Amino acid sequence: METNDHIFDLVEKYLAxxxxxxxMSVFEQRRLDETEFDEEVLxxxxxxxxxxxxxRKRLKENFEHIYQEKKASATDRRRSxxxxxxxxxxxxxxxxxxxxxxxxxxxxxxxxxxQTLYAEHISFPSIPGVRGTVRSDSLAWEKAxxxxxxxxxxxxxxxxEPFSSIDTFAYRSFASFYQGLAYLHxxxxxxxxxxxxxxxxxxxxxxxxxxxxxxxxxxxxDIEGARAALQKIxxxxxxxxxxxxxxxxxxx
Amino acid sequence: MFKPSSxxxxxAIITGIQAGGAMREQWxxxxxxxxxxxxxxxxSKHNITEEEAKDAYSDAVIAVSEQxxxxxxxxxxxxxxxxxxxxxYKCVDIIRQRPTLRKVELQEAEEFELLEADPLDQxxxxxxxxxxxxxxxxxxxxxxxxxxxxGYWGYNMSEIAERMGFKDNKSAISQKHKCMQKLKTLLSKHxxxxxxxxx
Numbered sequence: 001m002e003t004n005d006h007i008f009d010l011v012e013k014y015l016a017x018x019x020x021x022x023x024m025s026v027f028e029q030r031r032l033d034e035t036e037f038d039e040e041v042l043x044x045x046x047x048x049x050x051x052x053x054x055x056r057k058r059l060k061e062n063f064e065h066i067y068q069e070k071k072a073s074a075t076d077r078r079r080s081x082x083x084x085x086x087x088x089x090x091x092x093x094x095x096x097x098x099x100x101x102x103x104x105x106x107x108x109x110x111x112x113x114x115q116t117l118y119a120e121h122i123s124f125p126s127i128p129g130v131r132g133t134v135r136s137d138s139l140a141w142e143k144a145x146x147x148x149x150x151x152x153x154x155x156x157x158x159x160x161e162p163f164s165s166i167d168t169f170a171y172r173s174f175a176s177f178y179q180g181l182a183y184l185h186x187x188x189x190x191x192x193x194x195x196x197x198x199x200x201x202x203x204x205x206x207x208x209x210x211x212x213x214x215x216x217x218x219x220x221x222d223i224e225g226a227r228a229a230l231q232k233i234x235x236x237x238x239x240x241x242x243x244x245x246x247x248x249x250x251x252x
Numbered sequence: 253m254f255k256p257s258s259x260x261x262x263x264a265i266i267t268g269i270q271a272g273g274a275m276r277e278q279w280x281x282x283x284x285x286x287x288x289x290x291x292x293x294x295x296s297k298h299n300i301t302e303e304e305a306k307d308a309y310s311d312a313v314i315a316v317s318e319q320x321x322x323x324x325x326x327x328x329x330x331x332x333x334x335x336x337x338x339x340x341y342k343c344v345d346i347i348r349q350r351p352t353l354r355k356v357e358l359q360e361a362e363e364f365e366l367l368e369a370d371p372l373d374q375x376x377x378x379x380x381x382x383x384x385x386x387x388x389x390x391x392x393x394x395x396x397x398x399x400x401x402x403g404y405w406g407y408n409m410s411e412i413a414e415r416m417g418f419k420d421n422k423s424a425i426s427q428k429h430k431c432m433q434k435l436k437t438l439l440s441k442h443x444x445x446x447x448x449x450x451x
Binding site: 004005008014015016017039040043044045046047048049050051052053054055056057058059060062063064066067070125127142171174202203204206207208238239240 | 261264267279281282284285286306313371372385396403414429432436440
């Protein structure tokens with residue numbers, strides 16, 4: 001009697017497209033000839049379809065979250081600009097009426113401070129794979145990531161340090177990237193930059209690291225550093241933050 | 253191997269998604285963010301609502317990421333072009349569903365040329381999906397997460413063993429089979445009647 005585990009492996013091979021033409025032909029023929037086999041295959045496929053449906057739903061929920069964040073951040077930016085314009089008008093009217101010296105006007109119309117730019121553009125990604133479900137508490141790695149997700153950034157940077165400093169650790173770049181973000185949360189810009197620089201280049205995080213280094217310089221109010229980092233983004237063809245970086249360079 | 257038309261960014265996204273697990277989760281998000289502007293382009297180009305454009309864009313990113321994960325994206329065009337074309341057809345589908353149908357000069361077959369056929373699409377009807385999803389809730393949270401990690405996010409069994417606190421790979425694999433069996437038993441009790449004609 002053929003075990004369900006064997007059929008399991010067979011269907012997985014079929015789904016992965018790893019069957020040879022001959023294997024495929026035998027598989028299809030068995031489905032036509034053997035009712036029990038066919039039903040087991042169908043149940044397996046339906047189970048896989050159910051898993052995929054739930055996976056897609058989760059993914060759509062994640063996308064919804066990103067969409068809402070982007071929308072909120074765009075609205076905040078517009079509102080903050082609008083408020084700035086209104087203040088400028090009021091001050092201008094005040095100047096005309098009271099003939100106050102232009103010093104005050106300069107204060108209000110001067111370019112946004114690095115901290116303002118930072119606040120307007122910063123948004124933090126959540127850690128993929130940490131969905132607050134069943135996890136082993138004993139693992140320092142899992143714990144470090146979970147601390148980050150919970151907003152305990154101090155604990156998170158301490159727990160991530162060994163992982164971001166070991167060259168051989170498979171997720172070293174991943175650890176360094178999130179450690180950098182945690183330092184940004186803690187407003188420790190220099191530490192953040194140091195961790196971002198540990199991330200392997202070129203690699204999966206290159207573009208994001210470029211962006212967060214620029215933001216770290218802004219947080220540190222290092223205008224020259226921020227300019228250089230933003231220019232580096234603009235100079236790269238097709239960087240995902242080119243438009244924002246150009247806009248920020250214009251404002252700095 | 254990537255074709256010359258692919259860019260470094262394409263490679264990063266493709267490699268990340270194909271790596272599976274946490275990398276896949278992160279890089280699908282990255283793909284969504286990278287071409288987010290398409291959502292607004294689609295909205296104005298097709299004169300659809302923002303809600304509709306958002307749905308179409310999410311569906312397109314999911315479709316593309318699944319094609320990449322299954323190694324079915326051949327890299328004949330840039331990833332952005334591929335995603336935009338799929339998103340375009342998703343928008344067209346929305347317009348087609350409207351009672352006051354605007355004339356859309358497109359051949360439906362084109363969309364199917366972009367996305368390779370998937371055997372899972374043939375075993376289930378769209379309207380049965382919600383019912384199927386409830387079965388996953390009935391097998392317990394741990395089983396559900398395990399099956400999602402393995403079957404959707406592509407975590408390998410060592411990662412799953414570590415993430416879920418199993419003592420080794422073997423235990424994780426054994427648990428995976430048990431969870432699948434649980435799900436299949438539930439399904440067989442309520443055998444979905446979409447079998448005939450789908451072989």
